[in-house]
Amino acid sequence: MTYDVVVIGGGPSGLMAAHTAAKNGANTLIIEKGSKLGRKLAISGGGRCNVTNVLPDKELIDHIPGNGRFLYSAFSIFDNQAIIDFFENLGVALKEEDKGRMFPVSDSAQTVVQTLLRELDRHDVEKRLNTRVEAIHYGNELHEIILPGKEKVATKSVIIAAGGKSVPKTGSEGDGYAWAKTAGHTITELYPTEVPMTSREPFILNRTLQGISLRDVAITALKPNGKPIKTHRWDLLFTHQGISGPAALRLSQFVVKALKNFEVDELVVEIDSFPDEHENQLVDRLTKMAKESPNKAVKSVWKPLLQERFLIFILERISLNPDTTYHHLEKKKVIELAQELKHFQVKVNGTLSIEKAFITGGGVSLKEIVPNQMASKFMDGLYFCGEILDIHGYTGGFNITAAFSTGHVAGMNAAEHALSR
Template sequence: MKYDVVVIGGGPSGLMAAITAGRHGVNTLLIEKGKKLGRKLAISGGGRCNVTNVLPDKELIEHIPGNGKFLYSAFSIFNNYSIIDYFESLDVKLKEEDKGRMFPVNDKAITVVNKLLEQLDNHQVDTMLNTKVKAVNYDDVSHSIILEDGEKIETQSVIIAVGGKSVPHTGSEGQGYAWAKKAGHTITELYPTEVPITSKEPFIQQKILQGISLRDVAITALKPNGKPIKTHRWDVLFTHEGISGPAALRLSQYVVKALKKHKVDQLKVSVDCFPDLNEQQLLDQLMKASKEAPNKSVKHIWKPFVQERVLLYFIEKAEIDPSTTYHHLEKKKVINLAHLIKNFEFYVNGTLPIEKAFITGGGISLKEIVPNQMASKIMDRLYFCGEILDIHGYTGGFNITAAFSTGYIAGLNAAQQVTANYTN
């Protein structure tokens, strides 16, 4: 069996690579080891599919802390606005939500997946599902894909788009790293990103705040000397294992790196529940609210400030009797409470494993990739795209943007290489 281009991996980057190669008139095959294409897309954005983000390039890159600058070349060819135009040309209407996130108007990821599957058909891309690749063999003239059943597929160009090691139930189990190494590539250290953070603090172990979400807070990872490493502002969710929610997920990679760098078992994080107020302003508001209803208990008066269970936990830590009224309120203790609400510090000891992460940090070294082609600098007619590369972003449409962009570039250049071979 012979093809011009073979794409291995049917996630966002692989789908875009195969469609783009097919669109440019080359005989293309897409191999997926699972029974469905686009499984990661189908579950992204809580099943609504956050297809991209509308931030301008510079900000977009800032939201891809894992080597985002490498994508400047790719984004000059196919960026977030190209993705929006592409889907709207397929009649997938998109809408903008908070923080620039773009979703299909009908909130259904399956609409996005089905449109991409239609495009595979439209451009005569062959697909093989439930098909495991045993090996990829490289040669000067053509490469060959050996399937698990022994079948051999000859191809001029190979695009490896099998993802990282996160969310393995969608098919990303890290098998692509071995194929990259075989071609001579370096794999940088892999680590979990966009992953819940773990803690052994008693309030976590005892599930005192489990299930509570704090909205629009600032969370900071602290060095052992107390200096800040990184702050993220968004929502934090307390779980039975630690903390999750978008702000904690974004902070997770900094926790992973800091624990390793400082050779410590745990680090402090600090949550600021009122990032727009200073401690004095918060103290004034707490005292004013209590003074205006002097006969009511503070636990009742201060309810609007913080989620009730969190408030009760803070009141207890500040040694305030929740039934106390303004008449018996010690200002010194309210000062402690205001400090606690602004600086809720606790220890974290790591994250859930890479298999539980949304995104894999690390991957194929970008020093070995041509940025405007996604081509290997080491092996001719070998391309990589998506999460297998040492690129990672925050949640919010940034990783899918990188996947679609690198997939498009890989598919385009693999097709152009084949066409050039035919004309020579």
């Protein structure tokens, strides 16, 4: 049988591509090597599915540091507001949370997944699950998808939505890169992004700070000469391997690149627990708090400011007895404490592997893609969408926005190409 459009990959971009192609009149098949469609969608946003982010286009692009500007054309066709309208028109009520993140009111990713699957059924999209694509043979009029047992599927348009190399349990194992190369495409260097950072600091290896969470802090990656590379502000978590949490995840790609560019084994990241206060203001506040409760131990007086374990760790680090009271408190120790709270340094030596990352950096070179079509510049009837492209954003609904947008554009143009034949 010959299809108008075959979509390879059942992630967010593949589901949107298949839906859009079928809605535009194309006889569509979606092929997924796993047993379920939408596996990555089902675990996104902590199982709640952060479907998009409501920031304005320019800010949205700023939150996609991996070639976000390429998406201006796609967003002019199908942007974050279009994604919101799409789901709400299908009965999925959405709500806005902090930093512009949009979630289903149900707080369940399954609401989103099941809605997309119902749409595929409604538009008669054929599904092949547990089916691994072994190769793609490109032709002038038709492309052949080679399946196990030498089965061949012919199609006028093929959309590769096979994902990157991150979270392989969802099926993203990098299969699509070989099919892109066969068509003449370049794969830029792959690297982990949105991934926990690792450290060999004694307090990390000894698990002294494991499980400590810091809220709304600023974390900065520093060059070997001490100058800042990039700062991110959000929450942070110390782990048994290093640093995680949204602020650290966002910073990770800059650490990966800096370690390579500067050819060093370690890099310093600096944590500012009070980014809205100058150091001298913090000294004044700490002193005032101690003075107002002169007979209390400083560990109790300052406890409201940050997690007790972290506070005691820093007090011991600067050789200030946690049981000291205001009567015996030296001004220089308060200054040292403020310095530590504003400039707590951790040496990091890398990140967890690309498979442990949320998102893959690198992919099919965007110089070889038509931005308002997601079409290959080299192969007629070949389209790409989602994480296989050299596009990556921060967590917070930005990657899924790119996936849905590029999926919609690829599906629309793949259908148009097929039906014009």
